[in-house]
Amino acid sequence: MKRNRSDEKTRRAPSGAAVPRPELTEALYRAFFEEWADRGFGALSLERVAARAGAGKAAIYRRFPSRLAFAEAAISTLGLRIALPEVEGTTLQEDILNLLVQTRVVLRHPMVRRILPDLHAEAARSTEMRVINDRVAQARRERAEVLLDRWVCRGELPEGLDRDLALDLLVAPLYWRMVVRGVTPTFAELETQSRAIMAGLSALGMTTTSQ
The missing domain is CATH 1.10.357.10 (Tetracycline Repressor, domain 2)
Incomplete structure (x- = not known):
């Protein structure tokens, strides 16, 4: 039975730039906050953040162009999850x-x-x-x-x-x-x-x- 070439193309991993993995992005966010808590934002090192997440520094720059852009994404994504809990009372x-x-x-x-x-x-x-x-x-x-x-x-x-x-x-x-x-x-x-x-x-x- 012949394989459908179009099916092979859809299953084939994309070439060129790597596709960011959501689970690694989450790990980078957690590592970012851990590094921030330990050293303060002024002394925060992206190399140490990547090492904490078990990744290379390139993983960060594939997602964010700068430390400030990383901070904005991390604060906006994880910060909003804890910004205001769901409240369901009767009074x-x-x-x-x-x-x-x-x-x-x-x-x-x-x-x-x-x-x-x-x-x-x-x-x-x-x-x-x-x-x-x-x-x-x-x-x-x-x-x-x-x-x-x-x-x-x-x-x-x-x-x-x-x-x-x-x-x-x-x-x-x-x-x-x-x-x-x-x-x-x-x-x-x-x-x-x-x-x-x-x-x-x-x-x-x-x-x-x-x-």
Whole structure:
């Protein structure tokens, strides 16, 4: 039986440039963050990143033209996965508490706690890193808008809520305690914090309504 030449062509591996393998790209992202956590972005070496991932430096440059492009891809791809957890509660306080509990899981990771302060420091020094940081933060805020919409639709918060300030309030107290102060709150403390945030959100609504 003769083989179909067109079938052989479709099965044949492409010649020329290698096709990036998704699993290697993921390994490079993980190695990138490990290197960043250990040494800081300023001292980050792409050679060491490649070695951590069990690859050559060429594997990085086949995917990204520069260290900054690598950083943008890594932060955007993996950063958004942990930017805002999925929250499914039945009340405002339950939603806020679930958000805090899930965010605590992310922020208590040693690598995350070392990278985040350095990311903000780099953003203060570098316009390019500021753009990357702002882009990821904006994506997180857009996802949090879904929560605000839910609470407004359920009548738990007013439509005239100051949304920008509300988005700051949602996780800022937890971020300050865990990343800035290095303290991991207990579940009971998260419950107290959720009530305080809920009161703050309600106060924002009342302030907006009275104006």
